[in-house]
Amino acid sequence: MSLSLIQKYNVPGPRYTSYPTVPYWVEDVFSIELWKKTLLQSFAQSNATEGISLYIHLPFCESLCTFCGCHKRITKRHEVEHPYIEAVLKEWQLYCQLFPEKPIIKEIHLGGGTPTFFSAVNLQRLINGILSKAAVAENYEFSFEGHPNNTTREHLQTLYNLGFRRVSFGVQDYAEKVQNAIHRIQPFHNVAKVTFWAKEIGYTSISHDLVFGLPFQSVENIVDTIEKTNSLSPDRLAFYSYAHVPWMKGNGQRGFKDEDVPRDDEKRKLYEIGKQLLAKKGYHEIGMDHFAKKRDSLFTAFQEGNLHRNFMGYTASKTQLMIGLGVSSISDSWFSFAQNEKTLEDYYARLEQNEIPVYRGHLLTEEDLIIRKHILNLMCQFTTSWYDTHNYFDELPEVLTQLKEMESDGLLILQHNAITVTEKGKPFVRNICMAFDLRLKRNAPQTQLFSMTV
The missing domain is CATH 3.80.30.20 (tm_1862 like domain)
Incomplete structure (x- = not known):
């Protein structure tokens, strides 16, 4: 590389x-x-x-x-x-x-x-x-x-x-x-x-x-x-x-x-x-x-x-x-995420009140569900497609434009209705997924939240 x-x-x-x-x-x-x-x-x-x-x-x-x-x-x-x-x-x-x-x-x-x-x-x-x-x-x-x-x-x-x-x-x-x-x-x-x-x-x-x-x-x-x-x-x-x-x-x-x-x-x-x-x-x-x-x-x-x-x-x-x-565990219903209390003291206190000890979560929108599917496909199979119109989303043309530079670098192959990550591109699959991450792009962090991709 x-x-x-x-x-x-x-x-x-x-x-x-x-x-x-x-x-x-x-x-x-x-x-x-x-x-x-x-x-x-x-x-x-x-x-x-x-x-x-x-x-x-x-x-x-x-x-x-x-x-x-x-x-x-x-x-x-x-x-x-x-x-x-x-x-x-x-x-x-x-x-x-x-x-x-x-x-x-x-x-x-x-x-x-x-x-x-x-x-x-x-x-x-x-x-x-x-x-x-x-x-x-x-x-x-x-x-x-x-x-x-x-x-x-x-x-x-x-x-x-x-x-x-x-x-x-x-x-x-x-x-x-x-x-x-x-x-x-x-x-x-x-x-x-x-x-x-x-x-x-x-x-x-x-x-x-x-x-x-x-x-x-x-x-x-x-x-x-x-x-x-x-x-x-x-x-x-x-x-x-x-x-x-x-x-x-x-x-x-x-x-x-x-x-x-x-x-x-x-x-x-x-x-x-x-x-x-x-x-x-x-x-x-x-x-x-x-x-x-x-x-x-x-x-x-x-x-x-x-x-x-x-x-x-x-x-x-x-x-x-x-x-x-258990404390801090995250649940996934596919339609929403829910995280338990992160300290033992709060976790125990909620259970003593006979409450499921969830303290925060996220309800996935229709757009979230589509993007999630694409990112899962890339992470699990190194490819994703939108042959099925249900997998299309409005910002997809913009995403594909962003990916063209990665294609020029040999990291992926852009087809009419699909993307395939190349062998050269596998170490950069997180970067490719980031092109689909609409929430990250709409609200770029002002401080460093994540580890480096390489």
Whole structure:
């Protein structure tokens, strides 16, 4: 990739886990009653046909990783587990009371924070409590995020017995200097141990999360990390760009200097070398930042055009309704977004009042729904079209005019009624999506809201 392209397109931009992105939600017309209305509308349309997804946020961590942008609470006090699980189960009960029939669960994902902060016994109590009020779809997928340092064989076996078949382990980078900078110290043998346990128990999809662009990270570090990763042969990988946004994260990202973070062509070189190595090892690029072996369901979904992206990241199948449980979780009814209270104190207080603990959200307009579809298509399939007139919107000619320069740079192919991202353009898919982002263009931020796209 040429340095000129990196310099040209390396601008702040969203990662598009949703459209509109959270900074562009229109909160003043949102209400909890309107959220419930769209929730029930989506439930009626999709529960019996595809089921629903649950994202459960487990926010506790024993130590702070300085690369992390998630909502978390740092503590070593494990007595916090019981009341939190009770709160999540109460929240789920409030939702179930709204539904006219038993929900059918297609996906559960445990995210954090550190889900394996919780004991295996408490995780079992949580999942059994969730499933006691629901049915499970035939083609369900349950997954969780495990920390290699504290995931036990009991964690893996207990969740496997409950139906979990996919696990993701956070690796980031194996270099000691990088690990010290991001305050995430975990030896290779810890990752190897939990990976082998998961394989022995029978997990069918094991994922490792890697990050490029971390402070002090070098090409040698990337090569070493990918070689070590390949020796464990996970089924899929996330190879994320480190988002250096210290203005949003307080002191968490100030344990190192700005100049310690790779920039522009230096950072992109880490990605390009990593991507080439992954291809040689049999990993195929799936959407943005993700790679999978042919044996993995994510690869199959990409090949068959079923790949989906939401607040949980990429998934192998789509559900119209995703409910987020737990502090700070975001729900998606397709017609609206709703975010829970972001502090534990406010989250608990709302539940004590027998209220669904949503504090803000966004109702999608007809225009939002069309733009969302185009951005999802680009993110999941690297192409989108408007052969169907329902996918046309008034500003489309203006968007296509803006994209002509990207076409000249070889990043995409403009056809009469479609766009296809080229291989050269895949690293710039966020930039291409930004051309469709009408809310961003109509109200450009005066301060930096997003990480850099490259």
